[in-house]
Amino acid sequence: xxxxxxxxxxxxxxxxxxxxxxxxxxxxxxxxxxxxxxxxxxxxxxxxxxxxxxxxxxxxxxxxxxxxxxxxxxxxxxxxxxxxxxxxxxxxxxxxxxxxxxxxxxxx
Amino acid sequence: xxxxxxxxxxxxxxxxxxxxxxxxxxxxxxxxxxxxxxxxxxxxxxxxxxxxxxxxxxxxxxxxxxxxxxxxxxxxxxxxxxxxxxxxxxxxxxxxxxxxxxxxxxxxxxxxxxxxxxxx
Numbered sequence: 597x598x599x600x601x602x603x604x605x606x607x608x609x610x611x612x613x614x615x616x617x618x619x620x621x622x623x624x625x626x627x628x629x630x631x632x633x634x635x636x637x638x639x640x641x642x643x644x645x646x647x648x649x650x651x652x653x654x655x656x657x658x659x660x661x662x663x664x665x666x667x668x669x670x671x672x673x674x675x676x677x678x679x680x681x682x683x684x685x686x687x688x689x690x691x692x693x694x695x696x697x698x699x700x701x702x703x704x
Numbered sequence: 705x706x707x708x709x710x711x712x713x714x715x716x717x718x719x720x721x722x723x724x725x726x727x728x729x730x731x732x733x734x735x736x737x738x739x740x741x742x743x744x745x746x747x748x749x750x751x752x753x754x755x756x757x758x759x760x761x762x763x764x765x766x767x768x769x770x771x772x773x774x775x776x777x778x779x780x781x782x783x784x785x786x787x788x789x790x791x792x793x794x795x796x797x798x799x800x801x802x803x804x805x806x807x808x809x810x811x812x813x814x815x816x817x818x819x820x821x822x823x824x
Contacts, residue, residue, distance in 0.1 A: 597766070629810040631749075638799060638817060639749065644810035682749050686809035691763050693739065693751040693809065 598687040600696035607702040614670040616699045618683030621664060628666040629684040630659055632677075633698075639682065643668060670701070678703045706730040706813055708800050713818030720790055726783040726800030726815055734758070734778035737803040739811055740785045742796035742820075752798070753785065768794075790822045 601619040608614040618628060628646050631639035641650050643659035646666065656671045670677055683696040712724040726738070740752040753774040754763045762774050773786040783800050797819050801811035 627809060629808075631811075633749075638814040639811075640814075641804065641810055641812035644804060644812070645808055650804070650812060680748075684749075684809075684811070692765065693754065693763075695741075695749040695751060698748040 597690060597692065598685070598694050600683055600685065600694055602681075602683060602696040602699045604697070605700045605702060607704055608673050609704045610673055610675060612673055614673050614677070614701055616668045616670075616681050616683075616701065618666040618668070618696050619664055620666075620685065623664055623666050623685065624662045626661075626685045626687070628659065628661050630657075630668045631682045631684060632679045633682065634679045642681075673701075673703055675703050677701060706802065708802065708813060708815035710798065710800055710815045710818040713798065713820045715821045715823060716790055717824055718791060718822055722787045722790065722820060724785040724787065724798055724800075724818055724820070726785075728781045728783065728802070731802070733776075733781040735806075738774075738776060738783045739801045739803070740774060740783075740798055741801055741811070741814070742794075742798045743817070744796045750796070755783070787820065790820075792822050794820060795822045796820060 630643040632642045633639040642657045646661040647659045658669045660667050680698045682698045707729045709727045739754045755774045771789045775784045797817040799814045799817040801814040804810040804812040
């Protein structure tokens with residue numbers, strides 16, 4: 597089955613840029629979605645289809661995808677961005693949907 | 705306003721069954737594929753099952769195949785997940801989620817979830 601690998605944690609100072617990676621075999625050929633989840637809340641979609649943003653999501657959130665790595669970039673990080681972030685793809689080979697293990701973003 | 709509200713969770717013994725429901729509002733339910741995703745307390749997200757807009761296509765994670773059944777009633781705007789032969793490893797918060805767009809596999813929004821605890 598298809599596997600997505602994320603770093604367990606990323607730390608960044610306020611105002612800096614956070615980059616959260618999601619690794620997978622030839623992930624560049626798939627469409628990657630990213631979700632933000634704060635404690636006690638349901639996940640919220642922040643980027644879909646590699647780089648599109650749902651309405652209401654700040655432009656500070658952006659995504660890219662190439663080769664074996666997809667990246668969620670959060671510019672000008674704020675304290676309110678502290679959360680768990682998950683990448684997500686559909687694997688056409690198995691008709692299964694897959695989530696990465698999640699990355700905890702800490703704002704220092 | 706799109707809203708998804710899950711119900712039906714609870715404490716159940718191993719080997720028993722449970723049926724979860726997800727009531728949808730604020731959108732044309734019969735036009736969108738739907739998913740169930742679970743989250744073990746303190747851990748990550750695990751995709752469980754998906755169903756097409758008309759119920760004709762169903763997909764399951766290997767961990768639940770043959771034990772769980774996803775279904776929907778478009779006349780009631782409701783999604784279901786029948787959980788049979790429950791195991792302690794099935795303990796989790798179960799979220800329902802709407803497919804964002806017809807051509808995208810992204811999920812948005814998600815319900816708050818309902819807790820299933822399997823324990824003897």
